[in-house]
Amino acid sequence: MKKITIVSGKGxxxxxxxxxxxxxxxxxxxxxxxxxCDVDAPNLGLSLGLKDADYDAWKEITTNEKxxxxxGKCIGCKKCVKVCAFDAIQWENKKNKPLIDRMFCEGCGxxxxxxxxxxxxLKEVKNAKIGTGKTRYGFPMISGQLSMGESGSGKIVFVAKxxxxxxxxxxxxxxxxxxxxAGIGCPVIASITGSDFVVAVTEPTPSAFSDLDRVLxxxxxxxxxxxxxxxxxxxxxxxxxxxESFAAKKHIPVLGKIPYNRKFVDATVKMTPIVxxxxxxxxxxxxxxxxxxxxxx
Amino acid sequence: MNMMRIAxxxxxxxxxxxxxxxxxxxxxxxxxxxxxxxxxxxxxxDHIILxxxxxxxxxxxxMIPEWDTRKCTKCGKCSDVCKLNAIVQIKDSYxxxxxxxxxxxxxxxxxxxxxxxxxxxxxIGYVHEGSNAGVDIISGELIPxxxxxxxxxxxxxxxxNKRRHKYDCIITDTAAGTHCDVISALMGNDLAIAVTEPTPLGAHDLxLIMKLLKVLRIPSRIVLNRSDLGDPRLxxxxxxxxxxxxxxxxxxxxxxxxxxSNGIPIENEEIKRLAKWVEKKSGGAE
Numbered sequence: 001m002k003k004i005t006i007v008s009g010k011g012x013x014x015x016x017x018x019x020x021x022x023x024x025x026x027x028x029x030x031x032x033x034x035x036x037c038d039v040d041a042p043n044l045g046l047s048l049g050l051k052d053a054d055y056d057a058w059k060e061i062t063t064n065e066k067x068x069x070x071x072g073k074c075i076g077c078k079k080c081v082k083v084c085a086f087d088a089i090q091w092e093n094k095k096n097k098p099l100i101d102r103m104f105c106e107g108c109g110x111x112x113x114x115x116x117x118x119x120x121x122l123k124e125v126k127n128a129k130i131g132t133g134k135t136r137y138g139f140p141m142i143s144g145q146l147s148m149g150e151s152g153s154g155k156i157v158f159v160a161k162x163x164x165x166x167x168x169x170x171x172x173x174x175x176x177x178x179x180x181x182a183g184i185g186c187p188v189i190a191s192i193t194g195s196d197f198v199v200a201v202t203e204p205t206p207s208a209f210s211d212l213d214r215v216l217x218x219x220x221x222x223x224x225x226x227x228x229x230x231x232x233x234x235x236x237x238x239x240x241x242x243x244e245s246f247a248a249k250k251h252i253p254v255l256g257k258i259p260y261n262r263k264f265v266d267a268t269v270k271m272t273p274i275v276x277x278x279x280x281x282x283x284x285x286x287x288x289x290x291x292x293x294x295x296x297x
Numbered sequence: 298m299n300m301m302r303i304a305x306x307x308x309x310x311x312x313x314x315x316x317x318x319x320x321x322x323x324x325x326x327x328x329x330x331x332x333x334x335x336x337x338x339x340x341x342x343d344h345i346i347l348x349x350x351x352x353x354x355x356x357x358x359x360m361i362p363e364w365d366t367r368k369c370t371k372c373g374k375c376s377d378v379c380k381l382n383a384i385v386q387i388k389d390s391y392x393x394x395x396x397x398x399x400x401x402x403x404x405x406x407x408x409x410x411x412x413x414x415x416x417x418x419x420x421i422g423y424v425h426e427g428s429n430a431g432v433d434i435i436s437g438e439l440i441p442x443x444x445x446x447x448x449x450x451x452x453x454x455x456x457x458n459k460r461r462h463k464y465d466c467i468i469t470d471t472a473a474g475t476h477c478d479v480i481s482a483l484m485g486n487d488l489a490i491a492v493t494e495p496t497p498l499g500a501h502d503l504x505l506i507m508k509l510l511k512v513l514r515i516p517s518r519i520v521l522n523r524s525d526l527g528d529p530r531l532x533x534x535x536x537x538x539x540x541x542x543x544x545x546x547x548x549x550x551x552x553x554x555x556x557x558s559n560g561i562p563i564e565n566e567e568i569k570r571l572a573k574w575v576e577k578k579s580g581g582a583e
Contacts, residue, residue, distance in 0.1 A: 010310065040474030041474050041502040043501065106402060107380060108380055113407040149480070149512050183339030185439065185478070186446075188339075189444070207340075207346065215441075218441050265527055268527070269497065269527045
């Protein structure tokens with residue numbers, strides 16, 4: 001099985017749009033599994049037209065622990081406040097005990113180690129849920145969703161990918177298509193890790209270009225082969241040429257160029273991948289899919 | 298104008314957060330002293346849109362452990378307490394440290410019974426300062442392949458806070474999503490403006506950010522970008538559900554997009570109206 005991950009750095013340049021159409025096309029030629037690894041704001045399911053009823057029961061998962069005070073045991077030494085590298089523990093003068101801010105606690109356990117009275121413990125928290133949806137295009141999609149105000153997106157991505165791997169074995173899938181989050185931080189690093197090929201989507205704007213350069217540094221760090229897709233390439237032909245010459249200089253293959261068209265918005269509103277919404281766009285996406293497959297074999 | 302802190306957020310990426318933040322800042326700067334704080338340390342773009350020259354104000358570091366092999370007894374306790382598997386201990390050998398995995402919690406330094414682990418540091422990001430178009434900018438930038446973007450955001454925020462007396466208004470431009478960086482950027486703001494688009498994706502992510510703002514007890518308003526592309530009812534429904542008024546509707550315009558792709562901030566009537574609204578708002582209490 002080959003893992004293909006779609007990244008962009010900048011948000012909203014068309015990751016889920018590309019992922020949904022590639023998934024539909026690749027599923028016509030073989031078995032695939034799709035994973036939405038943007039656990040902060042998962043959109044791949046919506047792009048593939050999945051409604052709540054199309055998911056099996058969402059399972060709550062635990063990837064984090066948080067420190068918790070055991071009432072009555074604190075001796076007031078404040079060592080926990082001092083040791084916390086994440087400023088998650090404040091001292092409550094009125095109550096003469098520490099107050100742990102769950103939003104910033106990383107569950108590292110340093111406070112437990114330093115507490116002379118064993119007044120703290122780590123408690124597992126359910127910080128996300130994971131569900132499997134059956135798309136109308138015949139392939140399954142795994143989605144993770146971070147719970148409100150919780151942290152640990154990176155670890156949730158690993159769990160979602162593991163779940164997708166189990167699904168891929170069961171379904172005998174040849175391809176796992178991973179839709180990553182915006183940015184270059186831990187959830188994106190977790191999405192890229194272990195991939196066979198990365199597709200970086202960009203658009204011809206200075207912001208997207210700067211963010212592309214940053215996300216490629218992460219991809220290169222992991223030495224994973226990658227290619228480029230330029231979305232809305234006709235919005236700024238001059239800048240598109242700049243992106244292309246950057247690609248040529250760095251020997252990055254341009255897998256395809258997608259034009260700007262209002263129909264992409266209409267397809268999004270209809271929650272339908274663009275290749276299904278208007279078959280006129282099939283050629284562009286089929287070309288991208290072919291080039292990706294060629295690079296992996 | 299009373300000092301006002303406004304966060305521009307939205308959940309989904311690419312809905313126009315930075316476009317709205319930079320153009321609103323530039324518009325407000327005509328009559329006010331404005332600081333724009335770019336809190337998207339993963340991918341900071343505000344200085345690019347405003348064509349501002351930035352200079353490094355600070356290097357952000359995190360603690361990493363350092364072993365003194367003369368004192369290390371290879372007991373493996375450091376590896377046992379590390380929740381991130383950043384310390385690998387093979388029997389009868391010195392621990393192997395994986396710096397990329399370390400979040401600097403310091404648990405290993407406490408667990409070591411012989412005091413063999415000291416504290417060193419590594420660079421994880423920068424805080425930059427600059428200005429253009431009458432707008433001062435502070436931004437955080439994560440070094441690629443580092444994990445702790447929230448540290449970089451916090452360091453940049455500390456600098457913004459230190460400078461706050463110089464300004465009438467601080468506009469914070471958050472990253473996409475709802476994770477810890479976004480939460481640290483949102484905290485302490487008087488108002489959050491959620492920028493969204495009238496698509497099911499925009500609506501879905503807007504609802505997530507609305508829920509988060511409710512938890513954080515930050516009042517919110519909505520700006521509907523590309524308001525004529527898609528179905529505005531999707532957003533109006535969430536606006537009603539969370540009693541968060543849609544205060545501006547910015548229609549799609551190819552010239553806006555072309556300006557944007559050339560790095561020019563947008564200037565239009567709706568942004569001017571939004572700036573007036575902010576000025577009026579900061580005159581009274583929310």
